Amino acid sequence: TQLKAQAAAEKSARNQERARVRVDTERRKQAEQERESLQEKIDGLERSTQLIRQGL
Structure with a gap:
């Protein structure tokens, strides 16, 4: 029926x-x-960059 189809x-x-x-x-x-x-990954790269700069 129509009601069943609608449901x-x-x-x-x-x-x-x-x-x-x-x-x-x-x-x-x-x-x-x-x-x-x-x-x-970004945080790790930033830490690495800081360490490298400190080493230079």
């Missing part, structure tokens, strides 16, 4: 939205991890 469509839409939010959350988490990793 199924709404359920499908909710599931798709849930999946989209889950993927978006995962992407953001991964981007944050990459940002933190790059920041650690």
Whole structure:
């Protein structure tokens, strides 16, 4: 019936939205991890640079 079809469509839409939010959350988490990793590399390079300058 029409109500069943409408309910199924709404359920499908909710599931798709849930999946989209889950993927978006995962992407953001991964981007944050990459940002933190790059920041650690930058910090290490800055420390190395300071040590080299102190040695010169």
